[in-house]
Amino acid sequence: MKILMLGWELPPHNSGGLGVACYQMSKALASEGVDIDFIIPYTAKHPGIDYMNIYSATPLPPNYHDLGAYNNGSEEDRENAKDEYGLSPMRAVQRRYGKYVRKFVKNHQPDAIHAHDWLTMEAGIIAKEMTGAPLIVHVHATEFDRSGEQSGNPLVHEIEQQGLLMADRIIAVSEITKEIIVKNYHIPPEKIEVVL
Template identity: 40%
Template sequence: MKVLMVGWELPPLNSGGLGEACYGLAKALSKKGVSIDFVLPYNFNIDVDFMKVHYANDRTRPDKIMGPYLTYTKWMKAVKEGRASVFDYLSQVLEYAENIRNIATKVQADLVHMHDWLTFPAGLTAQEIIGKPLVAHVHATEFDRTAGMGINEAIYEIEKEGFKKSDRIIPVGGIVRKTITERYGINSNKIKVVYNGVENPDKPSIDPSLTNLKKLGYKIVLFLGRITLQKGPDYFVRAAKIVSQYCPKAVFVVTGSGDMQAQMICEATDLGVIDKFIFTGFLRGVEKNSIYQAADVYVMPSVSEPFGITALEAIKNRTPVVISKQSGVSEVLQSALKVDYWDVEELANKILAVLKYKSLPKDLKSGGVKELMNLTWDKSADDVLGVYQQLI
């Protein structure tokens, strides 16, 4: 089986979970005999041995390539500050759709598989040329990225057209499935939920970070992800205020970057807990796993989380998790403490429970590791392969 997969990013040049999900799924599919031609908008100089990577535009990736999580509001702010041009917001997406024509005319494929709205115009173009079934993989909708706070109508229309013209739609969770049916008017019969996973449940063999703090008896509470409205960083700060009152040796580590970082720092300052915060910036690979392993608890207070692969990454590193009920991963993960993102007091209570009761984190870790056995990319690939086989 041959698949033309249309993506926007891949590790190590990824800005979040989209690239990692594409990589993990593609690798697992290739192990099952699927031949993948993976297309990127620009030359990312990606080196992989399990699929062939094409660049729709062979020039090196521009410094200001549009991120898959960029919202219209953030883009317009960048325009006003002179960091971007108003004409670039959709131009890269439309340019991708034009440039993919040359690849689509040369590649043989049994179907086209596109990932999120940035690739939809290019995926639709490729499908028109190849004339094979089209699959839309939905990692987040415009309603998820903006947390419902003012969607971009142009992006909404691109998503809606992509959904309507796709033969199958694969959302990464039930929350996204509900959004697609209710907000976009798509028949649920052509939607199949496929959850994300991890490559394997084995704990990475590395040295944890922040060992000096741990030796002094400090407890590490970790927030890892984009510091944006969608991820609920403001709720994390407010919970930190409560936690610090009952656990003075709690340290709150924030790993990631985003447009709400300054607001997060200001709020922590106003609440008098900024001295208890450490901001590491965006981490990858060994450094990211090291910070997971240093943490006593990982907290994911997302306002709208299509899946939440970081929760699985934390469990893989044997770190207990507290997650938002408003996340796709909460639908499949039982060995986790779950809370409504807006309930700051309950969020703090659950963090404190993990920090104070030794048996609780032990049970969460052992149960989570068992669950990871069925939450792998191999399992996700089986589900996607089932979708492919229905279409071919």
């Protein structure tokens, strides 16, 4: 089986726990004989990761995390972070990532696509539409989790909604995450599996 894994980080270049989760999951899948192509948005070495193919979607350095991926600040703050094309720096990286995935799948047909969180959901949808392979969306946290009492970023909510609707299967990291997905995104509970 060939899996196209779409992640936003891998050790030793972590900004949080997502990279560690992707690392451990990929290692476990590879030990079962799964062939993995893992696409990240930056260029860096990942010593000790020889059990999968790692591809860099951009020439960005691994310390790109200050681009505001989780910026739930004011509308004025978000407006000030936009580039000359009107995209926030993180949205510009996501666009480049999606374009890379579009080119990649033309020559690398996966049996399944595994996208992690909102940052890679759009690229996962692109890969699904181009290959017909099933899309698995792995939800480590939703914008509802990240924003707490605040309303969160409406664009992130929209990306999550679209990714969850397009997914053939959804993996949630907890029962609470599953409940949030069902309640806030109106996804049928039978489409979601909880994997701790």
